Amino acid sequence: MNKKIIATLAATVFLLSACSDPTGEDSSGNTVGTPGKADTTSTTNNQLSDDYYKTVITNGSYQVSKTRGSTLGLNSNFNLKAFETGLMSLSQLHFSTEDYYFQEGQYIDSTTANKWLRRVSEENPDGLNPADNGKKEPNERTPDYLNSVLEQNYMVKKGDKFSLGGISIGLSMNAIDYYQKVAFGADYETKISRDELLKQGQEMANKIVQRLRETEGVGDIPIAVGIFEQSPKDSLAGGSFIAEAISEKGDTRVGEWEVLNQEKVVFPLVDKTSNELTNFENFKSEVEYFFPNLSGVTAEASYTNDQLVKMKVDIVTQFYGESEIIGFTQYVAEKAATFLPPNIPIEITIGSINGTESFMARKTGETTFITHVFN
Template sequence: MNLKKSLLGIAVVFSAVVLASCGSSSNKSSSSSSSSKTTTSSKSGSYQVTGQTNDSEYAGVIKNGKYLTSKSRGVTANQDSNLMNLKSFETGLQDISKTQFSTTKYVFQEGQYLSKSTVENWLGRKTKSNTTGLNPASNGSTEPTKRNPIYLQSIEEQDYMQKSGSKLKLSGVTIGLAMNSVDYYRKTTYGAQYETDISDATLEKEGKAMAKEVLARLRKRAALKNVPIVIALYKQASNDSLIGGHYVTYSVSNGDSIKKWKALDIQNVVFPLETGETAPNTNDADAFSNFKSEVESFFPNLSGVTAQAQYKNGSLQGMNVSITTQFYSETEIKSFTQFLADQAEKYLPSGVKTDITVSSTTDGVQSFLSRKSSGKSFTTHVFGSY
């Protein structure tokens, strides 16, 4: 259990399967450029935009010299103990946004239209005192199969701006609805925890009904009346899962109604596979197995070697490898990192973003390796004591 929590913590810091590149010193290859495009000002007096490290990422909004943060980030219906859900919920939503709002034409702004109190009310159950609650009213039952569960766990807002003369103008909004696949609850305060399983069909049905209501509420706001609004449904992974959830469908609305949903074929997999599990591509599972065997045979002082991989339409999109060591010597870590770079290049699937995090159960992250989807060699960085 401690190892599992450790791996989760590492993964949250460095990944949501496909990680942002880490600026680093290289023991294997020269590090990629981390210089940003020149930061430009909107010349509105109080707004600026950050630079871009590359055209595949959005520039962000700066207001009064500070990054503009979300008004409601982190608000959830219940405490979510699967940290990977929180990370992949945000990053996956931005991936969907990129299909509608080009990174070269739009600027990303953290959600500014849904306040913390608004989101808290929407995530609550519908009651006489909270008529805006999107989750169903309690039916009084506490039995797992008879009660009305909490379907909606979290709401994420992302705003997309465009330059209009000397100002930034809101030109699109993306909303993520995180839906529970399992609703955890207690019959009494501090009592035992119970679970209500929610089927995929029910999750999608409830999510689409909530999306319709959310769209109607957003359209009542003057600033959101005429902009494109994307709403995406995210399926939360269970609390005991080593992987986060994934998006299942999304819609794009230019009016007052949702006319069409686009299904997403996304699957998260943990390597090594458990008995009876299969991966969309068995070659990837075999490749990781060979990599794991080589690493463990060469360096015996390892507590675990696992990987989280994501597939879209059956095709591998990225892999995040977590390795937990029992090393204490910095020279051991350097040698191990160099060895990893060679073995990863030899065995792990090419053509996909791949990150490897090496950490100790006691001392935290020790080294980090990364390869872009278009790269061959790994960029590496060993964290020293200075």
């Protein structure tokens, strides 16, 4: 359970900012800190696994974003989590967890972020979303394509000092732009095709890379960019990254784009049939038969290149005693080992109106679940 909590904290990186070079060094490599007091920088001692980065700590504290919550915001918590953790996973393609350390992004300040997210206009020439064409009908208006920008910094250690080794930028794009024709009026939707979403995202990525190159402290370090497609706001599954590229050696544009085949679906709500869905439905039936007072049993299944790579199961119920929680958790772990797919990481959360009651997890290659019942 500690792994899940710490990973979530480490990924809480919604738009980040700073006014000076956040590496703690100026261009000459000298330490920069509060006047009269030098900053001390270290890292967490423990690394949960090769899937996670050690975190940079400055003056004994985790460096959080100063711009958190100042943007338009993603349309659901499912998208927020998928956006944050997905960018960290993409970053591992370029910045290994062995050689790099994680720090929340410090080079895009809140004023800059909000300018980028608004529409371009005479008053806001830095806007990345297109100008408003004045029309209100869903198929006639110009939509907002870009919803949020996410920055993550990856640091390298030289002796006892840390310096910026790479930046990852996530662009959260709207597949559906929700809007109102009048303030506080009904919600309307403009649907955006995957091709148009990619085109807009790629153009925005080059503009952001060029602007970052002009930012003090960035220099010629690699800048990776991922394009994230939000799922609809009523979806129980978060969105996915659909393309990624990297700018290297000080280039002001990214290199060749790699289109990603990633998808998240919700069992049992998914339309198409599969062996994974059948096995999950068998698991669901067994669980519901054992404990009929359930409000829901669902799973978020993550696919890469059409292969199931991860599953998160949520069970919502109402418990009346500690013995029921323990007995039900033991039964769920047993049936999960029997019916759910082997050789992929699986997390199972059992919750009630009182919050999380128990948690189970199994890593890739393992056959039994680690369980924890909350008192």
